[in-house]
Amino acid sequence: MREIMNITKALSDASRVRALMLLTDGPLCVCQIIAMLGLAPSTTSKHMSILRQAGLVEATKEGRWMHYRLAPKTVSKQVRQALGWVVSGLEDDPQIRRDKSKLKKLIKVDKEALCRKQRN
Amino acid sequence: MREIMNITKALSDASRVRALMLLTDGPLCVCQIIAMLGLAPSTTSKHMSILRQAGLVEATKEGRWMHYRLAPKTVSKQVRQALGWVVSGLEDDPQIRRDKSKLKKLIKVDKEALCRKQRN
DNA sequence: CCTATATTTCGCCATATAACGAATTATATT
DNA sequence: AATATAATTCGTTATATGGCGAAATATAGG
Numbered sequence: 001m002r003e004i005m006n007i008t009k010a011l012s013d014a015s016r017v018r019a020l021m022l023l024t025d026g027p028l029c030v031c032q033i034i035a036m037l038g039l040a041p042s043t044t045s046k047h048m049s050i051l052r053q054a055g056l057v058e059a060t061k062e063g064r065w066m067h068y069r070l071a072p073k074t075v076s077k078q079v080r081q082a083l084g085w086v087v088s089g090l091e092d093d094p095q096i097r098r099d100k101s102k103l104k105k106l107i108k109v110d111k112e113a114l115c116r117k118q119r120n
Numbered sequence: 121m122r123e124i125m126n127i128t129k130a131l132s133d134a135s136r137v138r139a140l141m142l143l144t145d146g147p148l149c150v151c152q153i154i155a156m157l158g159l160a161p162s163t164t165s166k167h168m169s170i171l172r173q174a175g176l177v178e179a180t181k182e183g184r185w186m187h188y189r190l191a192p193k194t195v196s197k198q199v200r201q202a203l204g205w206v207v208s209g210l211e212d213d214p215q216i217r218r219d220k221s222k223l224k225k226l227i228k229v230d231k232e233a234l235c236r237k238q239r240n
Numbered sequence: 241c242c243t244a245t246a247t248t249t250c251g252c253c254a255t256a257t258a259a260c261g262a263a264t265t266a267t268a269t270t
Numbered sequence: 271a272a273t274a275t276a277a278t279t280c281g282t283t284a285t286a287t288g289g290c291g292a293a294a295t296a297t298a299g300g
Contacts, residue, residue, distance in 0.1 A: 001134065001137075001210060001213045001214075001215050001216070003209075004137070004206065004209050004210055004213075005132075005134055005137070008128060008131040008132045008137070008206075009132045011128040011131075011132075012125075012128045012129045012131075012132035013257085013258075014121065014125055015258085017121070017124070017125065017128070029276095030276080030277065030278095031276070031277085034277095039258090039259075039260090040259070040260055040261075041276080041277065041278085042259085042260070042261075042262090042277085042278075042279080042280090043258070043259055043260070044277095045277060045278050045279085046258085046259095046278085046279090047258090049278085061266090061267090061277090063266095063267060063268070063276085064266075064267050064268070064275060064276040064277075065267095065276070065277090066276075066277060066278090077209070078205070078209045081204075081205045081208070081209070082205055084201075084205075085198065085201035085202055085204075085205055086124065086128075088197075088201070089123075089124050089197070089198040089201065090121060090124055093121045093124075094121075095121050096121065133287085133288075135288085149246095150246080150247070150248095151246070151247085159288090159289075159290090160289070160290055160291075161246080161247065161248085162247090162248075162249080162250090162289085162290070162291075162292090163288070163289055163290070164247095165247060165248050165249085166248085166249085166288085166289095167288085169248085181247090181296090181297090183246090183296095183297060183298070184245060184246040184247075184296075184297050184298070185246070185247090185297095186246080186247060186248090241300100242299105242300085243298100243299085243300080244297100244298080244299080244300100245296100245297080245298075245299100246295100246296080246297080246298100247294100247295080247296075247297095248293100248294080248295070248296090249292100249293080249294065249295085250291105250292085250293070250294085251290105251291095251292085251293095252289105252290085252291090252292105253288105253289085253290085254287100254288090254289085254290105255286100255287080255288080255289095256285100256286080256287070256288090257284100257285080257286070257287085258283105258284090258285080258286090259282100259283085259284080259285095260281105260282085260283085260284105261280105261281095261282090262279105262280085262281085262282105263278100263279080263280070263281095264277100264278080264279065264280085265276100265277080265278070265279085266275100266276080266277080266278090267274100267275080267276080267277100268273100268274080268275075268276100269272100269273080269274075269275095270271100270272085270273075270274095
């Protein structure tokens with residue numbers, strides 16, 4: 001029951017769900033997620049930590065940069081299916097569409113330049 | 121996005137998830153759910169209200185008794201998929217098994233007798 | 241009508257949670 | 271080493287949420 005509850009709790013915040021949906025098109029650096037969500041870096045970091053502990057995302061560090069990606073298909077059935085219904089349920093959502101549109105523009109910015117803009 | 125968030129928020133409390141799982145074997149009176157969850161009637165009523173607003177359960181009144189049932193398959197895709205996920209993910213859970221075992225015994229008690237026991 | 245019963249709503253309280261800024265940690269550059 | 275940068279952790283605050291008992295509402299019976 002704990003695994004299911006960890007997942008449902010992780011999904012009960014809209015910003016976290018938005019972060020998940022951003023990752024459906026590929027991995028992102030946390031600095032990109034910060035820019036997308038418009039939250040403080042500390043807040044975003046904590047949200048990603050919750051998603052990670054719930055098994056919904058994975059993280060890899062490259063130098064100073066922390067990249068997050070959706071959990072691979074090899075994870076547990078509960079994670080895979082939860083991602084399945086959330087992602088399919090939101091792919092036509094207006095907010096998510098706006099986010100993805102904005103993300104396309106943001107990705108065109110050089111990562112170094114973007115990350116330098118994110119100061120505490 | 122609101123529908124999905126209503127669902128995920130509704131599912132983020134363990135008592136509410138337990139209530140949902142109790143209903144997989146058929147409709148129950150709120151007095152039976154109260155007895156199962158061991159919460160105050162007012163608390164249980166509020167939890168069921170949240171589930172109802174999320175579209176996960178439906179309610180019908182019979183005299184003094186309020187019966188709750190899982191939302192029928194005809195509801196939205198998001199609800200159907202979410203319910204499918206929760207139910208399949210928890211059908212082998214120890215807590216849920218204990219609940220279902222207890223529920224079998226409880227159902228054997230006459231409803232009238234049970235409901236009379238539930239005083240505010 | 242009055243009384244009893246089942247359920248919901250309301251008000252309160254304790255706890256959890258999301259947000260922020262500051263401090264800390266990890267990494268890179270000079 | 272000192273300095274800069276990215277991310278996380280920590281501490282604080284405002285808000286949300288789960289729990290309870292009391293009050294209110296709805297229904298049934300005499």
